[in-house]
Amino acid sequence: MKKIIIGNWKLNLTHLEGIQLLQKINYSLQKDTEEYVEVVLAPSFTSLRSIQTVISTDKLKIKLSSQDVSRYSEGAYTGEVSANQLLKLSVDYCIVGHSERREYFHETDEIVNEKVLKLLDSEIVPIFCFGESLQNREQGNYLDYIKNQINTGLKNVRKDKVNKLVLAYEPIWAIGTGNVATIDNIIEVLEYVKVLVSEKSFFSEENILLIYGGSVSPDNASEILNTKIVNGALVGGASLDSDKFVKIINSISI
Numbered sequence: 473m474k475k476i477i478i479g480n481w482k483l484n485l486t487h488l489e490g491i492q493l494l495q496k497i498n499y500s501l502q503k504d505t506e507e508y509v510e511v512v513l514a515p516s517f518t519s520l521r522s523i524q525t526v527i528s529t530d531k532l533k534i535k536l537s538s539q540d541v542s543r544y545s546e547g548a549y550t551g552e553v554s555a556n557q558l559l560k561l562s563v564d565y566c567i568v569g570h571s572e573r574r575e576y577f578h579e580t581d582e583i584v585n586e587k588v589l590k591l592l593d594s595e596i597v598p599i600f601c602f603g604e605s606l607q608n609r610e611q612g613n614y615l616d617y618i619k620n621q622i623n624t625g626l627k628n629v630r631k632d633k634v635n636k637l638v639l640a641y642e643p644i645w646a647i648g649t650g651n652v653a654t655i656d657n658i659i660e661v662l663e664y665v666k667v668l669v670s671e672k673s674f675f676s677e678e679n680i681l682l683i684y685g686g687s688v689s690p691d692n693a694s695e696i697l698n699t700k701i702v703n704g705a706l707v708g709g710a711s712l713d714s715d716k717f718v719k720i721i722n723s724i725s726i
């Protein structure tokens with residue numbers, strides 16, 4: 473299966489800075505990268521249009537992701553952006569349920585679920601984020617916590633709607649901290665999640681990608697990305713530096 477590397481730019485870069493970074497990344501990518509890895513960039517809403525224009529005009533082998541979507545389709549919801557609006561911008565993927573949105577914008581598992589269903593209706597691939605806090609981990613109940621996030625967040629997902637679904641394990645204690653999860657932590661959780669979702673009607677080996685995010689860097693990428701169960705990475709800080717981001721992509725060897 474092709475691996476996937478997603479750069480989550482979070483609240484960084486104007487659209488002009490975003491175009492510059494896109495061009496630097498594209499320039500540094502090896503010619504055959506797209507044969508074994510899907511490279512995805514997730515800029516802010518304000519940059520989606522410009523980035524998409526460069527990707528399509530220059531025929532770049534880079535896919536586009538949004539960082540969020542509204543749970544509503546249309547109407548009096550000031551400030552929201554719908555799945556259909558993203559679709560019309562040729563957005564391929566959308567991050568949903570990131571822990572920063574759960575924590576700072578009070579997104580519940582139920583809200584995340586509504587967003588997932590809206591994305592699937594619009595044929596945008598959800599990058600569904602889940603992961604425990606340090607407290608959950610220290611208390612030892614992190615697998616139950618994750619099970620609940622997944623069972624509620626992916627409720628009513630229908631098999632006929634799922635062409636592809638990215639499940640991103642992002643332990644909160646590893647995000648932006650430099651404390652990357654150990655490979656044993658990652659394998660334990662991804663194997664657990666694989667069994668959990670394999671019981672669901674929408675599951676098939678080919679359409680579920682299990683990935684990791686949290687302080688991924690050129691130093692630790694090779695060990696993580698060359699582990700069989702890990703289908704890719706969701707990269708925050710290091711995706712803002714083209715050298716680091718491309719080094720992470722180039723560390724894939726299987």
Ligand code: 13P
Pocket residue numbers: 480570642646647648649650685686687688706707708709710
């Ligand atoms: P960092 O790579 O900066 O830890 O961020 C991870 C993340 O939140 C990606 O969505």
